[in-house]
Amino acid sequence: MSLAAAPELRTHARGDAWRRHLALDRIVVAVALACLAVLIVFPLAMLLMQAVFPAGAVPLGPFVETFSTPSNYIAIIDSIGIGLVVCVTASLIGIPLAILLNRTDLPGRRIFEALVWVDFFTPSYLVSLGWTALMQRGGFLDLTLGHMNPFASSFFSPFGIALVLTFKLFPFVYLAASAGLQAIGAEYEEAARVAGSGRLHAWLRIVIPLLRPAILAGLILVFAEVISDFGIAATIGQQAGFPLMTLEVYNYVSSWPINYPLAAAMSTFLVLSMGAALGVQSLLLRRRSYQVISGRAHQPNQIALGAWKWAVLGATILVFAIALGAPFTASIAISLMQNIGRGLEASNFGFQNYASVLSDLHLGIGALWRSVELSIGAATLTSVLSLLVTYMIYRWRGLGRLVLNNVTVISMVVPSIVMAAGYVFAFNQAWLFNAGIALYGTLLLLLLSYIGQQVSMAVRLHLSGVQQISGSLIDAAQVSGARMLTLLVRIVLPLMRKSIVSVWLLTFVIIMFDLAMSEMLYPPGEPTLGVALIQKFGDLGNIGTGTAMMMLAIGFVLAVVLIINIVFRGDARANQLAGAQRRI
Amino acid sequence: MEVRVENLTCTFGQKTAVQGVSFTVPSGSVTALLGPSGCGKTTVLRSLAGLHRPDAGTIRFGDQVVFSAGGGVNVPPERRALGMIFQDFALWPHMRVFDNVAFGLRLRHLAQAETRAKVMTALEMMHLQNEARRFPHQLSGGQQQRVAVARAIVSEPQLLLLDEPLSSLDAGLREEMRQELSRLIKRLGITAVHVTHDHVEALSMASQMIVLNDGRIEQSGDPVEIYERPGNLFVARFLGVVNVMTGKVEREGSTVRVSGPGFSIVGEPHGPINGHGHALIRPSSIRIVDEAAVSTDNDLTVQVTEGAFHGERWQFEVVNDAGARLRIHTDAALPLGARIRISFAVDACRVIPATENPGPPP
Secondary structure, three states, X not given: OOOOXXXXXXXXXXXXXXXXXXXXXXXXXXXHHHHHHHHHHHHHHHHHHHHHOOOOOOOOHHHHHHHHOHHHHHHHHHHHHXXXXXXXXXXXXXXXXXXXXXXXXXXXXXXXXXXXXXXXXOOHHHXXXXXXXXXXXXXXXXXXXXXXXXXXXXXXXXXXXHHHHHHHHHHHHHHHHHHHHHXXXXXXXXXXHHOOOOHHHHHHHHHHHHHHHHHHHHHHHHHHHHHHOOOOHHHHHHHHOOOXXXXXXXXXXXXXXXXXXXXXXXXXXXXXXXXXXXXXXXXXXXXXXXXXXXXXXXXXXXXXXXXXXXXXXXXXXXXXHHHHHHHHHHHHHHHOEOOHHHOOOHHHEOOHHHHHHHHOOOOOHHHHHHHHHHHHHHHHHXXXXXXXXXXXXXXXXXXXXXXXXXXXXXXXXXXXXXXXXHHHHHHOOHHHHHOOOOOOOOHHHHHHHHHHHHHHHHHHHHHHXXXXXXXXXXXXXXXXXXXXXXXXXXHHHHHOHHHHHHHHHXXXXXXXXXXXXXXXXXXXXXXXXXXXXXXHHOOHHHHHHHHXXXXXXXXXXXXXXXXXXXXXXOOHHHHHHHHHHHHO | OOEEEEEEEEEEOOEEEEEEEEEEEOOOOEEEEEOOOOOOHHHHHHHHHOOOOXXXXXXXXXXXXXXXOOOOEEOOHHHOOEEEEOOOOOOOOOOOHHHHHHHHXXXXXXXXXXXXXXXXXXXXXXXOHHHOOOOHXXXXXHHHHHHXXXXXXXOOOOEEEEEOOOOOOOHHXXXXXXXXXXXXXXXXXXXXXXXXXXXXXXXXXOOEEEEEEOOEEEEEEOHHHHHHOOOOHHHHHHOOOOEEEEEEEEEEOOEEEEEEOOEEEEEEEOOOOEOEEEEEEOHHHOEEEOOOOOOOOEEEEEEEEEEEEOOOOEEEEEEOOOOOEEEEEEOOOOOOOOEEEEEEOXXXXXXEEOOOOOOOOO
């Protein structure tokens, strides 16, 4: 092989091609940045404008109005109050469960762990609609008891809201405490035992204090989830007449009397509370006030439950019976009844509700299919955009990286309902319509809003994926002459395959079951899955088809998840790659 | 192609990793950047590659300025026409061996036949022609290393950069690859910069050696020259185990006498003599002699305090009555606590001026 070829000649010959690539790179970067600006920065900026400089009012007036009028600030107090209560109740379930499933010989631990994840991923409004089907006057509980259940009125109250939130959110505490327990390992406990401490004493004095930061971090997540939740506020909260912040934002934007500035002020306050909570949480996790033994922590000894085993098992089953069993059993049962008024007679059961959903092009299969199309489209576009942004954050240094990092982190804490309000303020402006940009009230805007709401989470997830790729793999390609797009297409994307599939799937499921963005932005006459479900559950006569539609949607999503898992798990090469990447 | 680095400075936040480093890599030479971890050698190499943007200085490849902080020039890595071998090989796991090697050529839009011919030539040079269809994880560590070498040389680079390329191989393989790499670089007549913390690697492969410490050049020049005449304690210690005896230095004709606690020895001066100095004696230069023997060499009576078998030889620590410690190498074991007499020649004892830099622990 000769090395005589003059380097300057080669560089010259490559010059033109290189310049063409550069132009394409720049266009791609510019398009990606423009998308972020329009989809995230513009709506949030308009939201802030609306709150700080409302049209025809004094600056900051909406904040003053929010905090000086009891009917306005009651929702804030309610939200924070429920948040604090649920922190306590969720940890009463989550922490013992974490200890039981991680450190004892309780039978069926793996099944329970899987159920925790099911509960974690179930959209909150599906759970609360299930509870509605169960508890409503004339609902499933009335039918089974054969008479009026005594809880129907007391359930649709702060008590019911807290109950449903507790059983929906205890997985957050569970997962935080489990992660803490696994990180601590058994050594500290064993050292205490060797030093003469009893088992209970060792737990109280050593293990629980070591777990404290992890648990606290989990509790803060629970609090943030409660105050940003729209699914339960819009269902049980609405029925109970108990105002929560998210519902107030929705009401100010969507129902009479409309008040954009108040919605914006409430939204800003909500975002600030979320930001404060999650800021403290990430500080807690970063500080790591405990040093965990890394890498070599061995499997801790299991605590034998002995005579308590069956009682504890019963209690654990009860937790999941309340969290998932009750709402979904009621939903399935009602979905199979031809006429809810006729009750539990054998002849009343059949698939009529399913048939009528499948033939209803407006609120039935029509809405369902619209959500499928929207979520496939939005998840795909979100993937493309988030991968570009991820790559820029990964490779850029300095200001660009700082800005992208901050935009994605900050917008991650924005609750969907607030983002939706931002989209209304941003795109429902006269000058846009005058300029011929009539996006407001179209399916296209709904699609864009899904992307805007999901892209930051996707970026953060992809970032943790891309960080597992050794930097030298990319350096090597760059030294070999690859520019940004080539690097991305030939090196980075193939290595990130698994992460790309799972992030797509997660985005797809979240958008499919979205409620907040859809309620606020769906075009009249073109409801999505969530909108249709809420409408159906609002009226006892439609609850049968409502539950049937819910089951069809859940079945469809499970089928998609299953198929994609089979397709990509069956791909032996993908696994080989993952293995190889670890080894090299 | 000659590479000239002038006044290169790189900072990471508060820490200055490279402080005004200047050197020239003559065309066709192999230059080793040697130093302990954290000395800045990798940062210098990544600056040469364009993977790191220095804060100050100039880098020239031949006549072309590829980086100039003042001139605002920073040619991106993909336009520097480099070959680089990475410490962890950095083979793309989703591509076959052939595609790994062909990657850079394909970006140059060569004719397919030409690409194929070049890749196969490079693979044949590395004895990998039968592995072209395999994936990297199907190869052994040594084969992976060869693929990385083939990938680096296939595009006939103006400059080959080696980032501790042998450090992830086991000892036997490392020796073999070192020779093979040396032969290859000589045969191709390529200009190369080789980063390593292993002085044996640097001494055996390089025609020029630059010893870095704490972001600065401690000494540079011909490897044998540096090994023989380390300019300071740091370099001496970094290039292998060395005994240091510190004391007062007086001139005695063409030699110097170093006197310290319980010893007075004669050595050859290197550098100015200004009162205090270090006498450097390699353990291999020290012999054990009879109590009665008479010689013109330095000799000391010491007690054996510690010893360990190192495979091919024993290493013992001995101490004189005033507490000065020395290490010696022997072929056979010595009884601990024994009093022995050791001796070393005047020309095996190099005396350098005392410096502030104590160097790495021996």
